[in-house]
Amino acid sequence: MSFYAITRATLEKDIRLEWRSKDAINAMLFFALLVVVIFSFAFDPTAEESRRIAGGLVWVAFLFAAVVALNQTWARELRNQVLDAYRVSPAPANPLFLAKALGNFIFVGALEALMTPLFIVFFKLRAIGQGWELVPIALLGTWALVVNGTFFAAISLRTRSREIMLPLLLFPISVPALIAMVNATTAVLTGEYSARVWTALLLAYDVVFTVACLFLFETVLEAE
Amino acid sequence: MKRGITILAIVTALLLSYALYGALIGAPTERTMGDVQRIFYYHVPSAWTAFLLFLINFVASIIYLIRRSTKADILALVSAEVGVVFCTVVLVTGPIWARPVWGIWWAAGDIRLTTTLVLWVIYVSYLVLRRLSMSGQTPKIAAVLAIFGALDVPLVYFSIWFFRTQHPSPVIGAGGSLDPRMGQVLLINWAAFLCLAWLVCWTRYRLEVAQRQVEEAQALESLLEGSR
Numbered sequence: 001m002s003f004y005a006i007t008r009a010t011l012e013k014d015i016r017l018e019w020r021s022k023d024a025i026n027a028m029l030f031f032a033l034l035v036v037v038i039f040s041f042a043f044d045p046t047a048e049e050s051r052r053i054a055g056g057l058v059w060v061a062f063l064f065a066a067v068v069a070l071n072q073t074w075a076r077e078l079r080n081q082v083l084d085a086y087r088v089s090p091a092p093a094n095p096l097f098l099a100k101a102l103g104n105f106i107f108v109g110a111l112e113a114l115m116t117p118l119f120i121v122f123f124k125l126r127a128i129g130q131g132w133e134l135v136p137i138a139l140l141g142t143w144a145l146v147v148n149g150t151f152f153a154a155i156s157l158r159t160r161s162r163e164i165m166l167p168l169l170l171f172p173i174s175v176p177a178l179i180a181m182v183n184a185t186t187a188v189l190t191g192e193y194s195a196r197v198w199t200a201l202l203l204a205y206d207v208v209f210t211v212a213c214l215f216l217f218e219t220v221l222e223a224e
Numbered sequence: 225m226k227r228g229i230t231i232l233a234i235v236t237a238l239l240l241s242y243a244l245y246g247a248l249i250g251a252p253t254e255r256t257m258g259d260v261q262r263i264f265y266y267h268v269p270s271a272w273t274a275f276l277l278f279l280i281n282f283v284a285s286i287i288y289l290i291r292r293s294t295k296a297d298i299l300a301l302v303s304a305e306v307g308v309v310f311c312t313v314v315l316v317t318g319p320i321w322a323r324p325v326w327g328i329w330w331a332a333g334d335i336r337l338t339t340t341l342v343l344w345v346i347y348v349s350y351l352v353l354r355r356l357s358m359s360g361q362t363p364k365i366a367a368v369l370a371i372f373g374a375l376d377v378p379l380v381y382f383s384i385w386f387f388r389t390q391h392p393s394p395v396i397g398a399g400g401s402l403d404p405r406m407g408q409v410l411l412i413n414w415a416a417f418l419c420l421a422w423l424v425c426w427t428r429y430r431l432e433v434a435q436r437q438v439e440e441a442q443a444l445e446s447l448l449e450g451s452r
Contacts, residue, residue: 148372155365159356168352172345173372176379179387197386205379212375216368219289223361 003095010099017076018107024069025107032065032115040122050123055185058119059178063145065115066108067167070149073100074157083221093218097150101213104146112138128191137188137195140202141181147206148173151213154220177205229426236423239416246409254406263321269414270313271340273421277307278347278374285370288363294436297363300370301354302428304347306421311344335384342380346373 001009018024039057043050077083086096119125127134149170156165184198247265254261284300287293318337319329331337350373354366 151372155353155369158358158361158365159353160358161356165353165356168349169369172342172349173376175342175345176376176383179383183387201379201383201386204382208375208379209372212372216371219364219368223364 006091006095007099011102014103024072028065028068028111031068032061035061036118047124051189054123055182059181066145069107070153071163073153093221094214097217101147101150104150108142127189129188133188133195137184143206144177147210232423236419239419243413243416246412251406251409260324263317265413267317269417270310273417274307274310277303282374285367288367298432302425306425308347338384339381
């Protein structure tokens with residue numbers, strides 16, 4: 001099978017499983033909803049204030065919710081030794097990683113699409129800058145979270161208490177990405193400065209870590 | 225081997241006491257900051273030593289991934305542990321100095337502060353991973369994480385660099401020349417700190433080797449007992 005065929009097969013399987021069980025997306029959605037509600041009680045800002053803080057709130061909520069989905073990425077493959085079977089098969093490791101990362105990208109993207117209207121309602125948001133610029137920022141930011149998240153979820157499989165291990169590994173490495181997406185979002189919402197530099201930084205982060213993940217994933221998969 | 229450590233320990237003790245004398249008495253008092261500035265002789269050498277140790281950790285991790293040598297793995301572990309200790313010294317002495325001089329404990333927009341903090345956080349998570357990892361593959365996944373951490377550092381640096389251009393904040397006095405006597409004391413302190421780091425790393429290295437030998441022997445023993 002080609003690289004593309006393996007990626008597609010794994011991705012389709014994951015989406016079908018998720019569509020039927022809705023394990024990850026339900027937990028993630030409810031979790032993100034709780035975060036939004038708690039934030040709205042904790043801050044209750046005016047429209048002007050919320051423009052300044054919303055970038056941070058939105059991305060922190062998405063980061064926390066993404067961890068819920070990321071933790072389940074590999075759990076499914078542990079049951080019935082699917083991962084071991086994959087390891088002994090002649091299929092290369094990278095398509096598996098890519099499919100998992102794309103799957104998480106779709107799940108977290110769907111979450112963001114569903115949660116953004118809620119944020120707008122709860123925090124009375126209206127962008128002063130170019131609203132459409134939020135789309136590339138959201139795409140790049142989501143990829144930044146899930147590419148490393150998928151990778152570190154595979155690493156934390158090899159540890160005790162793996163659910164808590166993932167955020168411990170993911171958050172420190174994600175600091176530059178988080179700074180970039182929060183500032184880019186704030187730039188668009190307040191319209192005070194350009195989001196271009198931040199988007200470029202986010203793009204650089206995505207490229208660097210996508211390459212690193214593809215280089216090193218095989219080492220992690222073979223570690224047993 | 226043992227004699228080497230003893231000699232290094234004596235040299236370190238002598239250097240550290242001379243460096244302490246230099247920092248507290250020998251160096252001239254800074255004109256505007258006063259005696260508080262003397263913390264600089266501990267702060268800066270610790271930072272340089274910590275960065276050097278993190279660099280060693282990165283190189284050792286790459287060597288481990290290529291050659292799978294146990295020595296490189298132990299070196300990576302030891303340098304990360306000692307590096308975190310020196311980095312902690314940097315993060316503790318920094319605010320003590322900043323409070324009287326800048327008037328604040330912490331400047332979130334400052335590039336060096338924040339980069340050092342993120343570096344510290346990354347290496348603490350590296351040590352947590354090593355501690356919690358359960359399989360015999362700890363060295364491999366730890367080496368992978370070390371590479372991710374090292375890739376992250378320039379990105380952190382740039383992100384805070386952009387950040388600062390928008391959020392002006394106090395910056396550590398850029399420019400201005402250092403009194404040559406101050407520079408001398410600084411270098412002696414750095415030499416002393418390097419010796420100390422070397423000494424601790426060496427001792428810790430030997431401890432780790434011994435510990436692994438004990439573990440291996442115990443595993444072998446239980447295996448033999450099981451077959452009996």
